[in-house]
Amino acid sequence: MLFSFAAFASEFTNGAAAFRSGDYARAAHAFASDAARAPSSGAFQNYGLAEWQRGRKGFAVLAWERALWVDPANEAARENLAFARKVAQLEAPRLMWHEVASTWLPVNAWAWLAGFSFWMAVAFVMLPTVFRWKRRSWQQACAALGLAVFLMCIPAMLGVNSRAQIGFVLESNTPVRLTPTRDAQTVTMLNAGEPARIERSRGNYLLIRTSFGHGWVERTQFGRICPE
Amino acid sequence: MTSLSLNRNLTLDLNPCGLKQWMMSKIVIKIKKVALGCALVALFIFSASAQQPQQPNPAAIMLSPQPSIDTTTPVEATASFDPPIIRAGDVATYRISFNALIDSIQWPEDVIAPPQLNLRPSARGQSMAQTGAMMQPRAGFNYRVTVTNTGSFTVPRFIVYVYDKPVTVPAATLQVVGENLPPVLPRKHLLLDVPNKNPFVGQLVNVRIVEPGAPSGITILNSLKLNGDGFLPGQFMGQQMRIFPEYNSNYASVVCESSLTPLKPGKLDVSAQAFTGNLQSAFLGGGITIQGTISLPGGPQPQILLDSEPVTLDVRPLPRERELPGYTGGIGHFKLDPPQLAVNALRVGEPVTLSVRVRGDGNLLRLTPPKPPTVPGWQVFAGPVDAMPPQLIQAQGFTTFSWTLIPTSETNKVTPRIPFSFFDPDKGDYVDASVPSVPVKVSPGAAPVDVAAFASTNATATGTEREPKLSGLAAQPGKSMATLLPVQRAPWFPVVQVAPAVLFAALWAWDRRRRFHEAHPEVMLRRRARRALRREWAAVRKAAALGDTSRFAACAVNAMRAACAPHYPAEPRALVSSDVVPLLDGADATNATQAVRRIFAAADAERFAGQPPGATDVLALRGELDRVLAQLEAKL
Numbered sequence: 001m002l003f004s005f006a007a008f009a010s011e012f013t014n015g016a017a018a019f020r021s022g023d024y025a026r027a028a029h030a031f032a033s034d035a036a037r038a039p040s041s042g043a044f045q046n047y048g049l050a051e052w053q054r055g056r057k058g059f060a061v062l063a064w065e066r067a068l069w070v071d072p073a074n075e076a077a078r079e080n081l082a083f084a085r086k087v088a089q090l091e092a093p094r095l096m097w098h099e100v101a102s103t104w105l106p107v108n109a110w111a112w113l114a115g116f117s118f119w120m121a122v123a124f125v126m127l128p129t130v131f132r133w134k135r136r137s138w139q140q141a142c143a144a145l146g147l148a149v150f151l152m153c154i155p156a157m158l159g160v161n162s163r164a165q166i167g168f169v170l171e172s173n174t175p176v177r178l179t180p181t182r183d184a185q186t187v188t189m190l191n192a193g194e195p196a197r198i199e200r201s202r203g204n205y206l207l208i209r210t211s212f213g214h215g216w217v218e219r220t221q222f223g224r225i226c227p228e
Numbered sequence: 229m230t231s232l233s234l235n236r237n238l239t240l241d242l243n244p245c246g247l248k249q250w251m252m253s254k255i256v257i258k259i260k261k262v263a264l265g266c267a268l269v270a271l272f273i274f275s276a277s278a279q280q281p282q283q284p285n286p287a288a289i290m291l292s293p294q295p296s297i298d299t300t301t302p303v304e305a306t307a308s309f310d311p312p313i314i315r316a317g318d319v320a321t322y323r324i325s326f327n328a329l330i331d332s333i334q335w336p337e338d339v340i341a342p343p344q345l346n347l348r349p350s351a352r353g354q355s356m357a358q359t360g361a362m363m364q365p366r367a368g369f370n371y372r373v374t375v376t377n378t379g380s381f382t383v384p385r386f387i388v389y390v391y392d393k394p395v396t397v398p399a400a401t402l403q404v405v406g407e408n409l410p411p412v413l414p415r416k417h418l419l420l421d422v423p424n425k426n427p428f429v430g431q432l433v434n435v436r437i438v439e440p441g442a443p444s445g446i447t448i449l450n451s452l453k454l455n456g457d458g459f460l461p462g463q464f465m466g467q468q469m470r471i472f473p474e475y476n477s478n479y480a481s482v483v484c485e486s487s488l489t490p491l492k493p494g495k496l497d498v499s500a501q502a503f504t505g506n507l508q509s510a511f512l513g514g515g516i517t518i519q520g521t522i523s524l525p526g527g528p529q530p531q532i533l534l535d536s537e538p539v540t541l542d543v544r545p546l547p548r549e550r551e552l553p554g555y556t557g558g559i560g561h562f563k564l565d566p567p568q569l570a571v572n573a574l575r576v577g578e579p580v581t582l583s584v585r586v587r588g589d590g591n592l593l594r595l596t597p598p599k600p601p602t603v604p605g606w607q608v609f610a611g612p613v614d615a616m617p618p619q620l621i622q623a624q625g626f627t628t629f630s631w632t633l634i635p636t637s638e639t640n641k642v643t644p645r646i647p648f649s650f651f652d653p654d655k656g657d658y659v660d661a662s663v664p665s666v667p668v669k670v671s672p673g674a675a676p677v678d679v680a681a682f683a684s685t686n687a688t689a690t691g692t693e694r695e696p697k698l699s700g701l702a703a704q705p706g707k708s709m710a711t712l713l714p715v716q717r718a719p720w721f722p723v724v725q726v727a728p729a730v731l732f733a734a735l736w737a738w739d740r741r742r743r744f745h746e747a748h749p750e751v752m753l754r755r756r757a758r759r760a761l762r763r764e765w766a767a768v769r770k771a772a773a774l775g776d777t778s779r780f781a782a783c784a785v786n787a788m789r790a791a792c793a794p795h796y797p798a799e800p801r802a803l804v805s806s807d808v809v810p811l812l813d814g815a816d817a818t819n820a821t822q823a824v825r826r827i828f829a830a831a832d833a834e835r836f837a838g839q840p841p842g843a844t845d846v847l848a849l850r851g852e853l854d855r856v857l858a859q860l861e862a863k864l
Contacts, residue, residue, distance in 0.1 A: 020547075022493030040709075041708070042702030070712070076700075079698075083698050107709075161716070164717070
């Protein structure tokens with residue numbers, strides 16, 4: 001157990017050493033392995049840097065988005081994304097208000113906060129009656145606070161759900177097809193790193209919506225922030 | 229002369245008399261003055277254009293007739309080993325030449341050769357030589373040959389399609405002799421000298437292509453080329469012809485200098501190739517510098533493709549994590565002259581040019597000025613790029629950066645400091661070479677409306693706008709998740725959320741039950757009585773089975789008391805047989821009453837007189853007792 005933990009921990013340091021020596025392919029592989037074992041913000045950030053150095057912009061953008069998905073306070077990943085989008089002239093995903101709100105805390109925090117606040121409100125309403133405590137105003141205040149926090153968490157949770165449908169084009173000149181078939185007419189071509197929302201899937205194809213319109217892309221050419 | 233003669237004409241026209249004639253003469257004078265002015269302007273333009281040197285028009289040059297390429301001469305192929313005799317373990321060059329364009333040759337991927345010969349492609353290229361009014365193409369393919377066995381090895385003839393027609397490449401034979409035999413002819417090849425084999429990405433690396441001299445005379449090179457991937461080749465300078473002791477040659481060598489810029493880190497293989505040629509082609513390629521006594525070959529020279537052994541560079545990446553502000557990719561040793569401001573006294577809204585010369589040994593051609601900073605009190609714009617031709621920039625050893633600065637506040641005392649840095653490959657680190665501030669006196673001026681608006685906006689700005697840039701590596705993995713899937717979409721999450729609901733429901737049920745029992749205490753009494761009755765009844769059966777009459781009677785009395793207690797506001801121990809009897813009813817109440825009395829009597833006798841009841845007397849009442857207890861249980 002300890003041996004396996006040390007082996008996995010060394011993946012991160014191996015990747016950093018390979019990156020410093022200029023072996024970006026090996027660095028990307030090591031960081032990807034580390035992130036697959038335990039998705040961490042630092043591993044995704046470094047994986048994005050390695051992929052960027054390899055010229056794989058789509059993979060780099062996806063990795064940095066995942067770093068922010070894990071830790072919205074990762075300013076380095078945010079700046080890397082800004083840099084990449086400025087250099088490669090890429091769009092950022094257009095987020096709705098509840099999706100913007102969902103980026104204020106880590107994605108899992110909203111669900112736990114909603115559950116905790118709801119049951120806290122229920123407890124402060126119910127427990128004084130059950131245990132025949134003397135009713136106090138602070139108990140009612142806590143119940144109201146819990147309910148308010150719960151109601152505020154609901155849009156953020158919906159935002160997390162809809163952000164999970166966002167993904168990024170991985171390869172340059174990815175064709176967007178009219179129908180989910182190999183011989184379908186190409187509607188447009190997308191650059192690596194362009195954002196899109198997944199609407200549904202069929203076989204090896206995903207129906208995505210971008211700022212250029214609808215279309216089907218192959219699964220292998222598209223990476224979503226939150227893989228199924 | 230023209231103007232003078234015209235002036236004389238005017239003077240003559242002023243002589244006529246009479247008013248009308250005088251008026252007419254005035255009009256004529258006016259017209260002639262206008263004509264004189266036009267003539268003077270035309271004369272000035274003509275003379276000015278006549279003084280300008282005639283510049284060649286690039287479009288006219290392109291349209292001028294160029295010598296056509298000879299593609300009609302029958303294509304011939306030559307193949308040979310250079311040298312034809314080598315010692316085992318030495319290297320030879322298998323060289324094939326065509327008098328055709330290289331793009332027209334369908335060259336096979338592999339050349340069939342004896343298995344003892346190890347053939348490796350080393351160069352391929354094309355050169356042009358002017359023969360009369362035509363340009364004669366010459367294509368060459370070189371293979372590096374190594375062999376360890378002695379003997380005679382022949383590459384058989386083979387067919388190659390050129391201009392879609394078959395052309396036979398003749399057979400070539402290589403003789404390999406033992407190592408102890410006398411020296412053989414040297415191989416014609418190039419030397420590639422790269423002093424810095426461990427450069428950084430983007431660093432300018434100087435290279436030298438050397439054609440070692442030979443006793444037969446000097447060889448002039450043309451169509452020079454650097455082969456390899458992952459670098460940007462520079463321009464070739466002119467050729468130098470002299471004796472180079474550093475190349476251990478007693479004959480005059482030809483050296484051509486160039487440069488390359490690595491584009492990616494890692495191992496990089498570089499090799500050089502060139503065609504031997506005439507003096508004329510070398511002059512066209514950038515000039516020749518001759519030192520000492522050199523014997524130049526005369527007449528047409530054969531065009532042979534030469535190549536060098538590959539040189540491996542180990543290119544290091546730049547440490548981007550230590551990058552300083554204002555870094556624009558400059559690598560080398562640079563130094564800034566003091567910055568020059570066009571004027572030191574200016575008004576608000578008045579543009580001024582700030583220029584600074586950057587000297588150094590790096591790649592000045594690709595040195596980019598830093599982006600203009602955003603600072604309060606100034607508008608800074610990028611100035612024009614250095615208009616010097618690239619050759620002159622590299623030759624003079626400096627380039628000029630310039631910016632246009634507009635003060636937006638009269639409180640400015642100095643120009644803004646402009647961040648600039650470069651990477652010093654010797655130190656292996658970035659060096660700050662920011663353009664320092666220059667004292668300036670700004671007086672209030674009639675600033676245009678837009679500048680004033682910008683000044684007021686800029687005055688409220690708290691800091692400079694930060695350009696996004698790539699971060700360094702994260703030292704630690706940082707925050708992590710078990711999976712990227714949000715917990716709210718995990719199948720176990722609803723279960724976890726329902727767990728508190730179960731707890732609260734249990735609490736609610738418990739509270740409700742408690743409140744019910746508090747409102748109906750008889751329910752609990754009857755339930756306890758029922759439990760006590762069943763416990764004592766079981767003890768009665770057990771005592772009866774054992775024939776223990778004392779215990780039978782005691783347990784039977786306890787069972788009846790427990791079953792009757794809820795019907796009376798009394799303790800069960802205080803009840804007697806007369807309390808039990810009223811609760812009995814039914815057809816055989818008499819027998820039951822007697823049985824109850826006899827059991828109570830037996831128990832009292834045992835308790836108070838110490839006389840155990842007779843076995844037959846009491847145990848015979850067991851059946852009746854069961855009916856009594858069943859009757860009492862039914863009433864609970």
